Amino acid sequence: MNSKLLFCSVLGNKHLCISSTCIDTKLKKKFPVTIVAPIASIAAVVVMIILLFVLRKKMSSRSKSEPWIKTKRRRFTYSEVLVMTKNLQQPLGEGGFGIVYHGNLNGSEQVAVKLLSQTSAQGYKEFKAEVELLLRVHHINLVSLVGYCDEKDHFALIYEYMSNGDLHQHLSGKHVGSVLDWGTRLQIAIEAALGLEYLHIGCKPAMVHRDVKSTNILLDEEFKAKIADFGLSRSFQVGGDQSRVSTVVAGTLGYLDPEYYLTSELSEKSDIYSFGILLLEIITNQRVIDQTRKKPNIAEWVTYVIKKGDTSKIVDPKLQGNYEPRSVWRALEVAMSCANPSSAKRPNMSQVIIKLKEYTNSPHSSVELRVTATFDSDMYPKAR
Structure with a gap:
């Protein structure tokens, strides 16, 4: 019987495969291409991120270990x-x-x-x-x-090194047996004012110290005064719209300008307020903030005492009357003008220096004290 059958020979044809092993091999060849390639790309990206992080960390640590300022000091x-x-x-x-x-x-x-x-x-x-x-x-x-x-x-x-410590130590009695006479106190005030004048006028750009207080007035072996601690200082432009700088309020309670405290607008007049409080401290040897007083703030307390007419309580009793009344009262007027709650009514440091120098050789005579500032206790930051 002749059956019509088609016979196809596949033997010897290298391009054809009839076994299952051939199919598995093709699948295996495709698998690495579709799966491994994306994994390799992700790994490369991760390695690059790690390298960048390490490099940045090394640069940061190097910048902190190397001097950032070229200086002869x-x-x-x-x-x-x-x-x-x-x-x-x-x-x-x-x-x-x-x-x-x-x-x-x-x-x-x-x-x-x-x-x-x-x-x-x-x-x-x-x-x-x-x-x-x-x-x-x-x-x-x-x-x-x-x-x-x-x-x-x-x-x-x-x-x-300032061998006589700071002004606060002498006023508070921490230096046993040391009582600063009025002439020395006035000279210290003038020298502190000269330092502030330089910051406000002599520096380019001008600087606001922001933390003028008795602990930051250092004294050398001859009791010459120098201002210290400039960590809170800020620069500002003199004149125009840039004469005030908006900034986070910083300073020491009691010396802090109430206007700056309320508005966060800083100017050299904030230093002048602090200097006024410092000068009151020099004259009275009272704490700048004392909750046991009827008026805790020293500027409010001085105003209160003057209005009562009991001015004998104002001057530091440690002076035992050994001072020129005119010099003390004029210095007190300067202090109160500096501590005016309104910055517009405060003098500048050059005007303060002129006034204080006038009083170093004032004749020993009485003088009527005039206080023109009006103090509102609500304006002052309170201790919490």
């Missing part, structure tokens, strides 16, 4: 700071920045070393701001910067 290592302070053995005081230690350079030059505390409200930003400011300001009534330390997590400012 010395950059000290933390090991050198420990050597000069004998492992931080002699603290001189403590402020918002941290503890200040006594130190010695090369066994001869005395210095004050201000070390940034890890728990300080002020940080690296304030540290850097203070260094940069002190590198460009030079005045006999501003504390001089000897050098600084900026090593990893250790930050320190090295200043000239």
Whole structure:
């Protein structure tokens, strides 16, 4: 029987495959292409991100370990700071920045070393701001910067040493047996005013200190005054719309300008208010804020006492009457004009200096005290 059948020979044809193994091989070849390629792309992106992160971290750490300021003043290592302070053995005081230690350079030059505390409200930003400011300001009534330390997590400012501490220590009696006479107090006020005048007029751009107070007025061996602590200082443009700077309120309660406190607008008149409070403190030796008084704020208290006519309570009793009444009362007028709640009614520092210098040689005579400022207690920031 002849059956019509079609026979196809596949033997020897290398392009054809009739086994299951051939099909599996083709699938295996396609699998890496469709699955592995996307995984490789994702892995490459992840590696690039990690490399960029590591590189950025290295650059950041290098920028903190290298000096960011080109200066002739010395950059000290933390090991050198420990050597000069004998492992931080002699603290001189403590402020918002941290503890200040006594130190010695090369066994001869005395210095004050201000070390940034890890728990300080002020940080690296304030540290850097203070260094940069002190590198460009030079005045006999501003504390001089000897050098600084900026090593990893250790930050320190090295200043000239002021052997008589700060003004507050002398007024408060912490220096036993030390009572500043009126002539010395007035001279300290004038020198502090000269330092502020330089910041307001002599600096380019002009500067506002923002924390003028008795603990920031340092005294050398001859009781010459120098302003310290510039961590809160801000620059501003003189004249025009830029004469005021909107900023977060900073300063010390009692010395803080009430207008600045309410508006957050900072100008040199804020320093002038603080100086007025400082001058009242010098005259009265009263606390700037004292909740036991009928009027806690020192400016309000002075106004209250004057209106009652009991002016004998105003002058520091430690002076025991050894002062020229005209000089004291005129200085009090200057203080009250500086502490006027309205910044527009406050004098500038040049006017303050002229007035204070006039009173250094005033004749010993009585004078009627005139107080023109009106104080509203609601304007002053209250302690919480």
